[in-house]
Amino acid sequence: MxxxxxxxxxxxxxxxxxxxxxxxxxxxxxxxxxxxxxxxxxxxxxxxxxxxxxxxxxxxxxxFPTKHALLGYVYGPLVRPLAVQAERDIEADRPVVEALIDQVRALARISARYRKLTAALWSAIQEYGTRVEGLPMPDDDADPRVLAPIPDSIRLLAEHGQRTGQLRTFPAASEVAAMVVNLLLIRAINRPEEDPDVTSELLLTVMFGALKPDLLTDPASGERPFRQAR
Structure with a gap:
């Protein structure tokens, strides 16, 4: 050609x-x-x-065909390395709980560092999702959800954890990843001053409450196992 x-x-x-x-x-x-x-x-x-x-x-x-696409191309490089790291963790057979904790904390730090940009992305996703009325299509080069695939790293690790028996098989990894990311993006808008450690603790509690609830009831870890020391 x-x-x-x-x-x-x-x-x-x-x-x-x-x-x-x-x-x-x-x-x-x-x-x-x-x-x-x-x-x-x-x-x-x-x-x-x-x-x-x-x-x-x-x-x-x-x-760039749309403003949505342009924002997706801006945000994509911030999160794509996380999916690469998830694949490396899977290949290295790293414990999935450890890998997921690191991923969620990294996402919370990115959101906090680029708070206004993250809030803009949430608005773009909402607007575009309403327009297309459906889930992201991999070949849609204007969809910010495709261009900035924030849930991918969590989904990859959760799928691996479910396949290997480290995590509960319900809900589906894709649903959990979407739930965590939606909550992250909403807080970028509603809690713009929130410390990323606070955000990540909330996200991890919600995620593992669905995928590994025994982490939240283990007496050795206390009532807040994902709280970071200050």
């Missing part, structure tokens, strides 16, 4: 065109990161992002 710019791969003009596209895309992502992180979802327009990046709105839409 010939390259989209019409020239051979080593054509200087083709390389220049690719470099320009890459720079424009990077400028749009940087501008979007700043805009969503400071103004939130509702107050950020594609036109404003394009202007900050020094391009036209038409150019911005050529790179």
């Amino acid at each position: 010939p390259p989209s710019d019409g020239g051979p791969p080593d054509d200087p003009r083709a390389r220049a065109a690719r470099t320009k596209r890459d720079r424009t895309r990077r400028a749009l992502l940087d501008a979007a990161d700043s805009a969503f992180g400071s103004r939130g979802w509702a107050q950020t327009r594609m036109e404003d992002i394009a202007a900050s990046a020094g391009v036209s709105a038409a150019t911005a839409y050529n790179h």
Whole structure:
């Protein structure tokens, strides 16, 4: 298949065109990161992002079909490494409870560090989900749920834990992961000043209350087994 710019791969003009596209895309992502992180979802327009990046709105839409997609591409790199770590933990046969605790605490820290961006993502997901009226489709390149797959790391580990008998098999791993992430995103909006240790304790209590309730009733761990020492 010939390259989209019409020239051979080593054509200087083709390389220049690719470099320009890459720079424009990077400028749009940087501008979007700043805009969503400071103004939130509702107050950020594609036109404003394009202007900050020094391009036209038409150019911005050529790179990203919707505002939802653009935010998904901004947030995705924050959470995709967590799925990689989950796969490594599974391959290394790490105890799934330990791995899940680390994952949830990492998500809480990301949410706290990028609070406004996280709240914007929740708004984008709600709006897009209402529009498509269904679960995410893997080939939908405009769905922020696909582009920023926050539940993936928890789902992978929970599925592994259920297969290996380390966790209860009900509810399904996908349902638990969605429940945990929804609660995380809601708190980014409703509790913007919440300490990530507090958030993670709540999320872990809810998650293991469903998947391994004996952790919450073990006298050795006390009434709050996921509370971090201060």
